[in-house]
Amino acid sequence: MTAKFHTLKPTFTSTDSFFTLYQGDCNEILPQFENTFDLIFADPPYFLSNDGLSIQSGKIVSVNKGDWDKEESINDIDEFNLQWISNAKKALKNTGSILISGTYHNIFSLGRILQKLDFKILNLITWQKTNPPPNFSCRYLTHSTEQIIWARKSQKHKHIFNYEILKKLNGNKQMRDVWSFPAIAPWEKVNGKHPTQKPLALLVRLLLMASDEDSLICDPFSGSSTTGIAANLLGRKFIGIERESEFIKISMDRKKELEKNAAIFKNKMNDLRLLENMDYYTKNNFF
Template sequence: MRKPYYKKPNFTLYQADTPEFLKEVPENSVDMIFADPPYFLSSGSFSCQNGKMVSVKKGNWDLSNGTKKNFEFHNEWIKGCRRVLKPNGTIWISGTYHSIYQCGFALEINEFHFLNDIIWFKPNASPNLSCRFFTASHETLIWARKEKKEKHTFNYKTMVDWENNYRKEIKCKHCGEKDYHEILHEKGKQMRSVWAINTPQRVEKTFGKHPTQKSAELLKRVVLASTNEGDVILDPFTGSSTTGLAAYLFGREFIGIDNEKKYLDLSINRFEELDENMKK
């Protein structure tokens, strides 16, 4: 493979075009993929951020090329992901209605086997400015395995015990009663497919932010649910590398790919802070 943009033990970043780079990754070498591909919704419209009206243009990489070409792009990188996944490997894809249905169809075409669709409910979602339709307050995550007959990794007990081991108790600030997290996931019971997790906290944006940055809490749950220590995790659209931080934190090996130098540099700053804190 080409020379890494940045490489440390168990954490490697590449600056590359994702579909092309996936051709260089050894076949059947990756245990899990988490992908947050472009939603192709940057269209000159506006959204609400921190109570202010802002442009939704996230970058040229998020500009739509039309339905047909957008789907061809998704189908190409998902095909590449199938090649590099181990037979029992799984893939997670995050998206909104702008992209997730195309990705789901591409998964079917490439003969993946669906495991779950997860609703990531965002209790602190921004309001809808137009007041003409419902406030968008969730994203969908599709979880699928490469081969239907293979046994994939699912750390069932970890998920059942999540409330006891991985999340501090949170009460509603208004009434002190159970919050969304506790309502949707009762302690000691099977975790449901609706996850109430806030969008990234301010501390997660210390070095800057990626326009589609995912919550650290979300990626911790994905990593601990579907991988084991020492597994190889790949993020083909790594952005600020929240996936990579979760992978490294829990003893997995990470490979991240992105075209944008500024986001790779952001990833490096975030990783080095985490690495330093882990050594203390």
């Protein structure tokens, strides 16, 4: 960890020191964590705010998320992705890996940039939504999936992969790269909701897959900090970077809620219940 790390002043640090937030631009903050993180999960802007319409809970809604989700051109999107992924690579340890969530709007740009920066792409995980919204225009297939690119920083250093844990979760068969999860449940947004919030169950599995108990995990677009909640549920330390004060506040409230209801949260995660029923917690000192 570089000396620059100590010059940063966090916006929020939890009482257990496992949950830290920095407010600002990830391109300014990530370079100050050179060779620090074991895993980065990133849910960058998808750039799909194009004044279109969708359906949520039976109501017609705008697809616009905010100014942060708008870009002018393909070149602008590539430039944006090149900058933040370059900084993420600097912040990863040599043994570190990165998970990046996307859709067809940005996934091709993300994959191309990762290859340009000499990452080794490991998998393209497909999150199949069990309850996707219908296609409003009726001119295309219903969009029911999102993808997560998993890549490691180094071509030669080994990455963390908890093969046996995922195998246990999949009925003692090798885990495949298509996972079915519903969208976020009402209890996940009692403190407020980010417009691109991911289900906690999805993040729990991703972190079970690609991190260990002593891993330090970062989310450079942390939003409402689902990554941080999942990390803390698994006993990992988390550092989140977020620009918007609204989402910093939601993140802080979610961490405080977790401190009160950790057992309830764990009980709602099917993967964690499976591991607990198999005594995997105790045998492996995992949690």
